[in-house]
Structures are given as C-alpha cells and as structure tokens.
Amino acid sequence: MTDNETMDYQTELEETQRALREVTLMIEQSQGELAKITQRNTAITSHLQQMQKQGTTVEDLKMSYDSALDVQQRLFVMRGQLEKLQNDKDHLGKYKGILEKIVSGGVSGNIANSSTTAANTKSQMAGIEMIVTAQEAERQRLSRQMHDGPAQALSNFILQTEIAMRLLDVDPVQAKDELGNLKTSAMGTFQKVRNFIFELRPMMLDDLGLVPTLRKYSDAFKEQAGLDVSVTVTGTERRLEPYLEVMIFRAVQELLGNASRHSQSTLIKVQVDLGNDLIRVSVEDNGKGFSSESLKESTNLGLKLIRERAEMLGGNFEIDSAAGSGARISFTVPSKM
Numbered sequence: 001m002t003d004n005e006t007m008d009y010q011t012e013l014e015e016t017q018r019a020l021r022e023v024t025l026m027i028e029q030s031q032g033e034l035a036k037i038t039q040r041n042t043a044i045t046s047h048l049q050q051m052q053k054q055g056t057t058v059e060d061l062k063m064s065y066d067s068a069l070d071v072q073q074r075l076f077v078m079r080g081q082l083e084k085l086q087n088d089k090d091h092l093g094k095y096k097g098i099l100e101k102i103v104s105g106g107v108s109g110n111i112a113n114s115s116t117t118a119a120n121t122k123s124q125m126a127g128i129e130m131i132v133t134a135q136e137a138e139r140q141r142l143s144r145q146m147h148d149g150p151a152q153a154l155s156n157f158i159l160q161t162e163i164a165m166r167l168l169d170v171d172p173v174q175a176k177d178e179l180g181n182l183k184t185s186a187m188g189t190f191q192k193v194r195n196f197i198f199e200l201r202p203m204m205l206d207d208l209g210l211v212p213t214l215r216k217y218s219d220a221f222k223e224q225a226g227l228d229v230s231v232t233v234t235g236t237e238r239r240l241e242p243y244l245e246v247m248i249f250r251a252v253q254e255l256l257g258n259a260s261r262h263s264q265s266t267l268i269k270v271q272v273d274l275g276n277d278l279i280r281v282s283v284e285d286n287g288k289g290f291s292s293e294s295l296k297e298s299t300n301l302g303l304k305l306i307r308e309r310a311e312m313l314g315g316n317f318e319i320d321s322a323a324g325s326g327a328r329i330s331f332t333v334p335s336k337m
Contacts (some may be wrong), residue, residue, distance in 0.1 A: 013099040020092045023085055030082045037078055041071045153189040157182060210245040211237050211272070214252060218270060225260045228267045235274030244333065247309055248272075248281055254302040255283035255329055263287025263327060275335065278315075282330035289321045306331060 044067060160182045167175035204213040215231050222229040239245075252270060259268050265287030273280040307317035310331040321327035 009099055009102050013096065013103055016092055016096045016099060020089065020096060023089045023092060027082065027085045027089060030078065030085060034075075034078045034082060037071060037075050041068075041075055044068050044071055153185070153192075157186060157189075160185070205245055205249055206242075209239045210248055211274075213245075213249060214270065214272065217249070217253065218256070221256055221260075225256075227260060227265065229256070229270070230268075231270045231272070233272045233274065235272075235279075236276070237274060240274075240279070240335065244279070244313075244335070247313070247333070248279070251306045251309070251331065252281065252283060254306060258302060259283065259285040259287060259327075263289070265326065277335055278332055279335050280330065280332045282328055284326065284328040286326045289323050289325045289327050303329070 160178060164175045164178040164182065167178060204216055211233050214233075218229045218231045221227075240248075256268060256270070259265050263285050265285035267286045269282075269284045271280075271282045271284070303319075306329075310317045310333055313333045315331060315333035317329075317331040319327065319329050321329075
C-alpha cells in the first residue's frame with residue numbers, strides 16, 4: 001500500500017471516528033428527549049382520565065385529546081429516530097475497526113486484501129444506509145397516517161360519544177341520531193384500519209404465502225386506486241423462504257404504489273414466474289413512462305431499495321421505460337440461497 005493510500009485510509013479513519021462521536025452524542029441527546037416525551041405522555045394520559053371522571057366540557061376534552069395525539073406521534077417518531085441512530089453507530093463502529101486494522105497493518109493477509117475488505121465494507125455500509133433511510137421514511141409516513149387517520153378518528157369517536165351521552169337526558173331523538181352517525185363513522189374507520197394493518201403486515205403472508213397475498217392485495221389496491229390491476233403467476237406455486245416472500249411482496253407493493261402515484265396509468269400488470277432456481281417478478285403499466293435522464297435524477301428510495309435487496313440476494317433489477325411509453329420494472333432473485 002502506497003503512502004498516499006495510507007494517508008487516505010488515515011483520513012477515512014479520522015472522519016469515521018468524528019462521525020461516530022457525533023452519532024454517540026446524538027443518541028445521548030435523543031435518549032434524554034425520549035425520556036421527557038415518555039414522561040409527558042404518562043402525565044397527559046393520567047390527566048385525560050381525570051378529566052373524563054370530572055365531566056369536563058367537550059371543547060376542553062377535545063383539546064386534551066389533540067395534545068395527547070401530538071405527544072404520542074412525537075414518541076413514535078423519536079423511537080424510530082433513536083433506532084436509526086443506534087444502527088448507524090453499530091455500522092460505524094464496525095467500519096472503524098476495519099480501518100484501524102488497515103492503518104496499523106494488523107489485518108491478517110496482505111494489504112491488498114485489507115484494502116478490498118475496507119472497500120467492500122464501505123459499499124455494504126452505503127447499502128445499509130440506504131435501507132435505514134428508507135425505513136425511516138416509512139416510519140414517518142406511517143406516523144402521519146396514524147395521526148391523520150385512525151388516531152384522529154378515535155379522538156372524534158370519543159367526542160361523539162360524550163355528546164350523545166349528554167344528549168340522552170335532554171334530547172333522546174338527537175342522541176339517537178348522534179349514535180347512528182357514530183356507528184357509520186366507526187364502520188368506515190374500521191375498514192380503513194383493516195386496510196392499514198394489511199399494508200403494514202398482511203397475516204395472509206404468514207398463513208397462506210406469497211401468491212394468495214399478492215392476489216388479495218391487488219384486488220384491494222384495484223378497488224382503492226380505481227385502476228385495472230391483474231396478477232399472473234407461472235411456474236410452480238409453492239411457499240418460499242419467509243425472507244423471500246416478504247421481499248417480493250414489499251417490492252410489488254412499492255411498484256404498485258409508484259405506478260398509481262406517478263405514472264398516470266390505467267392498467268397495471270403484475271407477473272410472477274416461480275421457477276425452480278430463479279424467481280422473476282415484473283410490474284408493467286401503460287402510464288406516461290420516464291426517460292433514462294429523469295431516472296438518474298430520481299430520488300425514489302423505493303426503487304433503489306428494491307435494486308439493493310435483489311442484488312444482495314444475488315439477483316438483478318431492470319427498468320424498461322421511455323417517456324410516453326409506459327414502464328416495465330422487473331427483478332429476479334434466486335429461489336434458494
């Protein structure tokens with residue numbers, strides 16, 4: 001290893017050590033903030049219980065519920081942030097150890113192999129960072145959905161119940177109407193919660209496997225998005241390794257969402273070929289497509305994550321699209337490791 005290479009690795013080691021110190025400090029600060037939010041959540045929950053017993057006005061009760069929802073959302077986001085920082089610290093620590101051995105010449109074998117190891121580790125860290133970033137973005141999306149959807153609906157249900165209870169002695173007819181409205185709202189929200197849970201982790205995936213889950217999800221997606229979605233399966237239908245079923249389902253879920261949000265398509269075709277040695281999945285739409293230049297500039301973490309996961313498993317990832325000609329995105333993964 002030349003003097004310049006030694007200096008490069010020394011500089012990389014110093015930057016890694018600095019990043020590790022910063023992450024450690026951020027973890028300590030986040031842990032302190034998490035403790036404060038947890039205490040705040042406990043206090044406001046206790047306060048809400050007291051308000052309900054004391055017969056507080058509906059308006060005051062609503063303000064307290066809104067405050068509780070905000071605190072719970074902050075708690076959810078902070079826990080996700082702390083988990084991400086801890087993962088970053090672990091990966092930086094491993095990378096720092098390898099760099100220290102290279103700089104000191106303490107890695108067994110020749111220096112060329114040590115350099116290759118460091119380069120491979122750095123590449124793996126980049127992939128891991130992409131995965132962690134995508135997970136963090138997903139946490140934030142789920143937090144917003146929980147706050148704007150089920151959590152807000154539950155808050156409204158409580159208020160509607162309070163109103164109906166107070167109307168029972170004053171105006172029973174209006175109280176009955178309020179209860180009817182509450183029932184209708186609850187049924188609609190219950191369906192939304194079921195859809196929400198299905199997107200998070202469909203139980204069918206564990207119980208019945210990939211193919212039935214994809215068909216069920218495509219039917220639900222077709223109804224919600226108003227698009228013509230079809231699923232074609234070839235090869236031998238069978239249960240796959242759990243990690244493969246999850247990876248493929250999440251990839252199809254992401255590609256369907258992209259086609260619905262960005263492509264302006266009306267037709268989406270999902271094709272799954274369950275070969276003995278190789279599994280091929282493609283999602284094709286008749287939307288506006290995109291050019292290779294726009295793809296290079298894209299910041300879509302979902303596509304990058306699908307590519308990363310497919311390649312990590314020994315498969316590949318392909319995009320076939322042109323502006324105005326729709327798009328076909330496909331990937332392959334080995335059926336067995």
